[in-house]
Amino acid sequence: MSKALPAVVRSVSTRGRLFAALCRTAIWSAVGVLAILLACVLWQSWGWLDLSFLTSYDSAIDPRRAGILAGLWGSFWLMILTMFISVPVGIGAAIYLEEYAGDTWVTRLIRVNLANLAGVPSIVYGILGLTVFVRMFGIFRAGGLVQQLTGWEVVAVKVVGIRIPLPLGSAVLAGALTLSLMILPVIIVAAQEALRAVPPSIRHASLALGATRWQTIRHQVLPAAVPGMLTGIILSASRAIGETAPLIMVGAATFLRSTPGGITHLTELLTNFPSVLDAPFSEYTAMTIQVYNWVKQPSDDYRHAAAAGILVLLIALLSLNALAIYVRNRFQKRLSV
Amino acid sequence: MLASCPACTVEVAGTTSSKGGDGAQTIRIDGSSTVAPISSAVSEIFEDQHPDVHLQVNTSGTGGGFERFGRGETDINDASRPIKPKEQQLCRDAGIDFVELKVAIDGLSVVVNKDNDWCRELTVGQLKALWEKDSRIAMWSDLNPKWPNKKIDLFAPDSKSGTYDYFLEAIIGKDGALRGNYQESVDDSVLATGVAGELHSLGFFGFAYYVENRDKLRAVAIAPGHEGSAAVEPTESTIEAGQYVPLSRPLFIYVNTKSLQRPEVAEFVKFYLSDEGQKMVTVRKYVRLNEEQISESRQRLNEALGKFNTESEPSAQTGLSL
Numbered sequence: 302m303s304k305a306l307p308a309v310v311r312s313v314s315t316r317g318r319l320f321a322a323l324c325r326t327a328i329w330s331a332v333g334v335l336a337i338l339l340a341c342v343l344w345q346s347w348g349w350l351d352l353s354f355l356t357s358y359d360s361a362i363d364p365r366r367a368g369i370l371a372g373l374w375g376s377f378w379l380m381i382l383t384m385f386i387s388v389p390v391g392i393g394a395a396i397y398l399e400e401y402a403g404d405t406w407v408t409r410l411i412r413v414n415l416a417n418l419a420g421v422p423s424i425v426y427g428i429l430g431l432t433v434f435v436r437m438f439g440i441f442r443a444g445g446l447v448q449q450l451t452g453w454e455v456v457a458v459k460v461v462g463i464r465i466p467l468p469l470g471s472a473v474l475a476g477a478l479t480l481s482l483m484i485l486p487v488i489i490v491a492a493q494e495a496l497r498a499v500p501p502s503i504r505h506a507s508l509a510l511g512a513t514r515w516q517t518i519r520h521q522v523l524p525a526a527v528p529g530m531l532t533g534i535i536l537s538a539s540r541a542i543g544e545t546a547p548l549i550m551v552g553a554a555t556f557l558r559s560t561p562g563g564i565t566h567l568t569e570l571l572t573n574f575p576s577v578l579d580a581p582f583s584e585y586t587a588m589t590i591q592v593y594n595w596v597k598q599p600s601d602d603y604r605h606a607a608a609a610g611i612l613v614l615l616i617a618l619l620s621l622n623a624l625a626i627y628v629r630n631r632f633q634k635r636l637s638v
Numbered sequence: 639m640l641a642s643c644p645a646c647t648v649e650v651a652g653t654t655s656s657k658g659g660d661g662a663q664t665i666r667i668d669g670s671s672t673v674a675p676i677s678s679a680v681s682e683i684f685e686d687q688h689p690d691v692h693l694q695v696n697t698s699g700t701g702g703g704f705e706r707f708g709r710g711e712t713d714i715n716d717a718s719r720p721i722k723p724k725e726q727q728l729c730r731d732a733g734i735d736f737v738e739l740k741v742a743i744d745g746l747s748v749v750v751n752k753d754n755d756w757c758r759e760l761t762v763g764q765l766k767a768l769w770e771k772d773s774r775i776a777m778w779s780d781l782n783p784k785w786p787n788k789k790i791d792l793f794a795p796d797s798k799s800g801t802y803d804y805f806l807e808a809i810i811g812k813d814g815a816l817r818g819n820y821q822e823s824v825d826d827s828v829l830a831t832g833v834a835g836e837l838h839s840l841g842f843f844g845f846a847y848y849v850e851n852r853d854k855l856r857a858v859a860i861a862p863g864h865e866g867s868a869a870v871e872p873t874e875s876t877i878e879a880g881q882y883v884p885l886s887r888p889l890f891i892y893v894n895t896k897s898l899q900r901p902e903v904a905e906f907v908k909f910y911l912s913d914e915g916q917k918m919v920t921v922r923k924y925v926r927l928n929e930e931q932i933s934e935s936r937q938r939l940n941e942a943l944g945k946f947n948t949e950s951e952p953s954a955q956t957g958l959s960l
Contacts, residue, residue, distance in 0.1 A: 359678075360682060361675055361678030361679040361681075361682050361918075361922070362679050362682055362683070362918070362921055436709075439709075442709065442710070442732075443710075443732070443733070453648065453650045454650055455648055455649070455650060456649050456650065457648075457649040458646060458647065458648050458649065459646065459647035459648075459649065460646055464649070470711070471666075471694075471696075471711075549698075552696065554694040554695060554696055555674060555678075555695055555696050555697045556674065556677075556678040556681070556693075556694075556695035556696075557692070557693075557694050557695070558681075558682065558685050558692070558693070559692040584664055584666075584692070584694045594697075596825075596827075597671070597825050597826075597827060598675070598827070599675075599826065599827055599830075599844075599846050599847045599849070599850035599851075599923065600850050601850065
């Protein structure tokens with residue numbers, strides 16, 4: 302067939318085929334590496350990932366008894382709190398920047414720096430979190446600023462029954478606040494892009510029909526932007542759940558045999574209210590930290606526990622993404638009707 | 639200041655100890671990752687017997703741990719070397735008193751590849767020449783003319799670890815520095831894998847990691863003096879007997895005396911030094927203290943505990959309502 306074609310066409314089509322082949326190599330080498338990685342993890346964790354791995358605490362005595370319960374719940378609370386903090390703040394900031402703020406040098410400076418902040422290494426956020434949230438600049442320590450001003454060495458405040466330690470110390474909330482700071486730039490930038498992608502004509506039409514700015518944002522702009530915002534949230538949530546370095550900085554435990562608030566069953570989230578309120582201020586560990594600790598152990602058996610832990614982490618990550626994609630698709634369908 | 643908020647209460651220091659979510663007491667431990675396996679194992683058994691106590695073990699390294707310990711953020715600090723004057727000063731400035739307790743012994747092993755059939759022993763002098771700053775030794779034959787004329791691949795722990803500090807002090811001297819040009823890792827098992835994978839390699843790290851990798855590595859016997867003195871191989875018995883010098887070292891825990899007044903902390907530290915607690919040292923492949931050393935640690939603890947039994951200060955419960 303190609304023999305019948307003129308020389309120019311033939312050379313162009315050869316180049317085209319070469320390019321396609323290169324692209325195909327690119328995708329398949331990426332998929333291949335991922336497949337090898339998954340196969341290795343599966344192979345190593347074979348026989349280790351069972352129900353008791355999910356329902357027991359870590360063991361420093363017998364790797365066969367080591368489980369990921371503390372990390373599972375620690376990561377759960379980290380994610381819940383991080384999302385509760387970062388999503389409203391992130392979306393709010395994006396709406397302000399895109400819909401309300403004028404084009405002044407201040408907002409331009411913020412916009413430029415958001416992109417920069419998104420590229421800051423996570424360990425830097427860890428150091429920031431240690432100073433700001435874990436130690437609160439040392440103002441609450443004996444002889445610190447608070448004691449100088451009030452004469453009391455304040456260690457906690459109780460607000461409507463919730464005991465908040467001051468400074469926060471190595472509590473789940475301090476970890477969640479640190480992770481929130483880390484992922485906020487990504488959430489804001491993605492939400493901004495989503496808002497920008499909503500055609501101005503929709504806003505104009507809404508305003509022309511007499512809707513207020515708030516009504517326009519609430520009923521026209523936001524619903525159209527939600528799928529895009531969710532993409533940013535999914536990406537940042539995946540990043541947060543896989544983080545280790547900043548959590549080590551802010552004091553997530555290497556070895557811990559308890560869960561935040563002592564909650565070990567989902568139903569307790571609804572029935573055991575005092576524990577739920579206590580959980581954000583408990584000590585914690587995370588799945589990534591447990592895996593990291595197991596990999597470091599001298600005994601080879603812990604390597605299998607680590608592989609099983611990685612598998613649990615991957616499954617958690619994939620289900621989180623699946624959930625978010627499901628929610629996103631629902632929004633998209635509703636819009637197109 | 640908070641008078642407008644009737645539901646707010648300010649809690650002042652000394653009123654309650656740190657309580658976990660389910661009303662459990664928390665004991666906070668940080669410090670050396672070399673000691674952490676022992677502390678974790680001891681805490682695991684202790685928790686099984688005392689379900690109302692939670693233990694949190696972190697691994698910021700001996701120095702990083704002392705930084706937190708000196709701020710009163712932890713109750714116990716795991717240490718693979720004695721506290722430094724600078725760290726002592728930090729504690730003194732913050733009004734923190736502590737007891738130093740020896741809990742186990744760690745041998746630092748100098749290891750070579752399993753198939754290395756020339757290097758059976760080294761003197762401290764040879765080690766010093768090999769590792770000191772600006773060392774000229776690059777080939778095995780530089781150490782001993784009979785050995786192969788091949789480049790030595792060096793592996794050593796990260797400079798922030800207590801293991802690095804200890805090696806430096808024991809072999810080169812307190813104020814020296816190690817040479818450059820070697821592979822470093824915070825993770826001893828990475829070093830073990832590195833040495834196991836390279837015929838002409840040499841490295842050093844904790845005895846426990848050597849024990850776990852005995853099938854892939856060989857420990858070099860170390861002669862304490864310069865050439866002529868008998869070389870000793872690191873084994874459980876030579877380390878316990880104190881014959882493996884200068885590369886065996888005591889491991890410590892430092893306990894905040896104020897924390898020790900909390901019954902759960904006192905109970906835990908007693909358990910750590912008890913026969914049952916000390917079994918964990920062997921479980922985690924370290925070497926137990928000899929009879930004399932362990933009684934000395936127990937003696938120290940008893941003295942510290944005795945001190946405030948006589949003082950017996952009442953712990954006032956003064957929740958300040960505003």
